[in-house]
Amino acid sequence: MIRAHTAATVREAEEPLLAAGEPLMARAACALTTEVARELRARGNRVSGSSVLLLVGGGNNGGDALHAGAHLARRGCQVRAALLTDRPHPAGLSAARGAGVRLHHVLQAEDVAGAVLDLAGRADVWVDGLLGIGARGGLREPLAGAVAALAEERAAWPVEPLVLAVDVPSGIGVDDGTIPGPVLPADVTVTMGTAKPGLLLPPAAGLAGRVEVVDLGLGLDALAPAACTLTATDVADLLPVPGPEDHKYTRGVLGIAAGSHAYPGAAALTATGALRTGLGMIRYLGPEVPTGLVRTRHPEVVTVPGRVQAWVLGPGTAPDDAARMEELAEHLGEAARTGVPAALDAGALALLHEETELTGPAVLTPHAGELAQLLTARGEAVTREEVSAAPARHARLAAEITGGTVLLKGATTVVAAPHGPLYAQHDATPWLATAGSGDVLAGVLGALLASYGDVIADGGDVLAGLPATLAATAAFLHGRAARLAAGLPAEPAPTAGAGVPITATDVADALPAALRTIPR
């Protein structure tokens, strides 16, 4: 699991170490130096002789960069420092000066951005040490103008420089992953002590490049993270494996109320997603046409009512289908009465547009537009664009308002419960943007909820966070299956190539292959 902690938590953890004279900044600077050298060599450049530009702000983030610049100068790099502050870190400045780093007081230039661009044009490496966890809001001028110019020019450069961010790309929302102003996208972010939520949460996470965490001995492992990302090892621990005493009822029965005359196929896709993920049995309840489709695709699906350990409500239904909404509301009521978890997708989300309080464990699976509709219906008027610009904040808000867990679908899936860590899963591929993939995801989630349904129903508050963990697991499996179906490697890799178009059925059919890549 990749665990991220807020700026305030990091400061609290740093305090006693700094008071005890621990050389945190020296450790940070060494780690930065090592990463720059590694990346230069990986690009076929010699360290000695390479040119490095330090972008230096007025706080300790700039101090890290100046100390790293001094180390690099001593290793033969030509290092320049663009001081975008009139009070650079004193010890860092003296170390840099002592090592022969050339200092440029660019604030004195008439055109600060132009002066920075001029220095940048001559550098193989740009080290972004403008702002770290001390950021308040988006970058202010003149840093904003300089960074906007660098970000724009970078793509036009004949040979793109290596951009390395110190702690975080300057100007991102460190704790919420927003992008409040200009940010220089990084190839590598060397983050100090622990990952920050802004390095996991979209959209800022997309600007961080590869994230390397430097161990500063902050001792945060025992502390619940503010945000986290599940890895294959974490998912392996969560995937149920039946034992000799198990039978279909102990493995979990999933009720699926999905599909309609207008969208019958969703019922089959949801059932396929659930079956390929693994569970005891499915009870499908719906209109004649989707029922016939499900029976044909999956004769093992039972189509009569009975006890279930979880529900999936809503794929392939629309809020204007009053009769279907009535049926979904009844199933939601039954789930609440029995305390088993329910996944609410598509039309079923409209059941929460009223002030109904969810009384049982539920996982909502909206995309940004559906979340904007739900929040607006519940008095928090927002647009799809506002949700996409701050997905974590809006997912958490919806979880607090409804009492449910929210799995917000997107290029990165964000999961928020009313309390506890946020999850950010970056496992997917843009090829997932195809009809029916949400239906398959609902089935994957339903199978996991059914496997743990009795545990969740009996677990009470102790296991209140389990639906969120299972939702993040579903996103992980769904994204990994899509990658494999598209001919991409299971683990996202920048050099993986484009992959090929896929259908929702391909994703469902690739779930067993995805499960086989999990070390169990």
Ligand SMILES: NC(=O)C1=CN([C@@H]2O[C@H](COP(=O)(O)OP(=O)(O)OC[C@H]3O[C@@H](n4cnc5c(N)ncnc54)[C@H](OP(=O)(O)O)[C@@H]3O)[C@@H](O)[C@H]2O)[C@H](O)CC1
């Ligand atoms: N504490 C340590 O020894 C270690 C810290 N690490 C590194 O330090 C930074 C955190 O350093 P800090 O000095 O707390 O803050 P920053 O350097 O991130 O930024 C403070 C300066 O930035 C200015 N600022 C704040 N917001 C903005 C903005 N929106 N636009 C422009 N400038 C901004 C602020 O100026 P003010 O006038 O607002 O005060 C400061 O000048 C951490 O990220 C690590 O990199 C070490 O790694 C570990 C040891």
Ligand SMILES: [K+]
């Ligand atoms: K930075």
